[in-house]
Amino acid sequence: MSPSFPIVTTAERRNRLGRRHRLAPSAHAATVTEAADAVVALHATDAATLFLSARARLAEGGPAAIEQALYEDVSLVRLLSMRRTLFAVSGELAPYVDSSTARDIAVKERSSLLKHLVEDGQGLDADWLAAAEAAALDALDTLGPSTGSQLSAAVPALRxxxxVGRGKKYEAETGVATRVIRLLAADGRIRRDRPRGSWTSSQFRWAHTEPWPTVPPAEARAEIARRWLHAYGPATEADLKWWTGWTLTDVRKAxxxxxxxxxxxDDGTTGLVSPGDTAPEPAPEPWAALLPGLDPSGMGWADRGFHLDPAHRPALFDYAGNIGPTxxxxxxIVGGWAQRADGEIVWRLPADRxxxxxxxxxxxxxxxxxxxxEARITPRFRTPLERELVS
Known part of the structure; x- marks a missing residue:
C-alpha cells in the first residue's frame, strides 16, 4: 500500500506563490531585502530584471530605493552563483550563497584563466596573475569605484x-582585463558599484571590498535548501538541482x-516541502503581476507545469530556455508583455481569463x-512574443 501524504493542490501551489513570492498586494514587501529573501535570490544577469523583479514585490518605492540597497547600504549584493549565473541576494544570505556555490565557481574560474595564460606561451603564470590582481585592488583603493576601462588605463597588466585556442578554429586574441575583474568578483574581493548611466545599465563601476565570512559548505547548502523549500515548495530534488547547479550528491545531502x-x-506525483509546511494555503486576494524576463517566479523550478500551460511556452521562452517578460x-502565467520605443507597456493574454x-x-x-x-527596457534574452509585441 502506498504511503498517505498530505495533499497540496495546484490551486494551493499558486496561492503559495502569490503570498511567499510577495506578488499578491497584501503580501508585498516593505524593503528590498525582504523582496529578495522571499525568493531566495533575484536574477541579476540583466540589470533591468533585478529592478523590475524587486518592483513587483515592493509595497512602495522607486528605482532609488533599490539603488540605495545596492550601492549605499550594500544590503543587497550581486554574486556569481547558482548555475554560474549572476544573482542578487541579501547581505545576510550572501555568506551562505558564497560558501555553498560561489566558492566552487571561483576555483573553476581561476583554473580556467591560468590554463589560458599558460597555453598562450608568454610566460604568464599564477605569480603574474596575483600581481595583476593586487595592482587592480591598489588602483581601486586610489581611484575609488571605477569601470573596467578605467582600471585598465591605470593598471598596465590589465592591458x-x-x-585563446591557438591553432584551433576558434582561435581568438582577447584582453585579460574582463577575466581578471570577473575573477576578483568571484572571489568576493570586489563588488559591482553604481553603473555609468541609469538603473538599466550594465556598465558597472567596481569597488574594493572584503571577502565574505566563511561558512562550512555543507551548512551553507543546507541553509540555501531550507530557504528554497519554503519559497518554492512543493518541489522536487530535480528542481533544486536545476536551480542551484549543485551535484546530485550535494542536493541530496542538503x-x-x-x-x-x-x-x-494533483498529478499523482510527490513533492517536497519544509518540515511541517503541509497546511492548506488559502487564496489571497485576486492579483496580477507583470514580471521581467528571468524573474525567479518563472525560473524557480525545472518543471513549471503548475503555473504555465505548455502550449504558451514557445512564445514566452527564448531558444536557450530563458523566460521572457510574463x-x-x-x-x-497567462501571457506576456513588452515596452515599445515610445514607452508604452503592451501585453497579450493568449487565452480569455x-x-x-x-x-x-x-x-x-x-x-x-x-x-x-522615462527608462526604456529591452530584455537581454528576447522571446518571440516580446519581439512581436514591439514590432
Whole structure:
C-alpha cells in the first residue's frame, strides 16, 4: 500500500506563490531585502530584471530605493552563483550563497584563466596573475569605484592580451582585463558599484571590498535548501538541482539535513516541502503581476507545469530556455508583455481569463509604466512574443 501524504493542490501551489513570492498586494514587501529573501535570490544577469523583479514585490518605492540597497547600504549584493549565473541576494544570505556555490565557481574560474595564460606561451603564470590582481585592488583603493576601462588605463597588466585556442578554429586574441575583474568578483574581493548611466545599465563601476565570512559548505547548502523549500515548495530534488547547479550528491545531502516532508500533488506525483509546511494555503486576494524576463517566479523550478500551460511556452521562452517578460494572474502565467520605443507597456493574454483578469492586468501595466517612467527596457534574452509585441 502506498504511503498517505498530505495533499497540496495546484490551486494551493499558486496561492503559495502569490503570498511567499510577495506578488499578491497584501503580501508585498516593505524593503528590498525582504523582496529578495522571499525568493531566495533575484536574477541579476540583466540589470533591468533585478529592478523590475524587486518592483513587483515592493509595497512602495522607486528605482532609488533599490539603488540605495545596492550601492549605499550594500544590503543587497550581486554574486556569481547558482548555475554560474549572476544573482542578487541579501547581505545576510550572501555568506551562505558564497560558501555553498560561489566558492566552487571561483576555483573553476581561476583554473580556467591560468590554463589560458599558460597555453598562450608568454610566460604568464599564477605569480603574474596575483600581481595583476593586487595592482587592480591598489588602483581601486586610489581611484575609488571605477569601470573596467578605467582600471585598465591605470593598471598596465590589465592591458595584456592573450590568444585563446591557438591553432584551433576558434582561435581568438582577447584582453585579460574582463577575466581578471570577473575573477576578483568571484572571489568576493570586489563588488559591482553604481553603473555609468541609469538603473538599466550594465556598465558597472567596481569597488574594493572584503571577502565574505566563511561558512562550512555543507551548512551553507543546507541553509540555501531550507530557504528554497519554503519559497518554492512543493518541489522536487530535480528542481533544486536545476536551480542551484549543485551535484546530485550535494542536493541530496542538503535535503537530508533539512528533513523535508513529502506531499501528494494533483498529478499523482510527490513533492517536497519544509518540515511541517503541509497546511492548506488559502487564496489571497485576486492579483496580477507583470514580471521581467528571468524573474525567479518563472525560473524557480525545472518543471513549471503548475503555473504555465505548455502550449504558451514557445512564445514566452527564448531558444536557450530563458523566460521572457510574463503576465501573471492569480499564480498562473497567462501571457506576456513588452515596452515599445515610445514607452508604452503592451501585453497579450493568449487565452480569455475573464474581465477581472483583463482589468487587473491593465491596472498593473499602468503601475509599471508609471514606475519605469522615462527608462526604456529591452530584455537581454528576447522571446518571440516580446519581439512581436514591439514590432
Amino acid at each position: 595584456q592580451k592573450i590568444t 535535503l537530508a539535513a533539512v528533513g523535508p516532508d513529502q506531499v501528494l500533488l 503576465v501573471w494572474w492569480n499564480g498562473e 475573464g474581465r477581472a483578469a483583463e482589468e487587473g492586468v491593465a491596472a498593473e501595466a499602468d503601475r509599471l509604466a508609471r514606475w519605469v517612467g
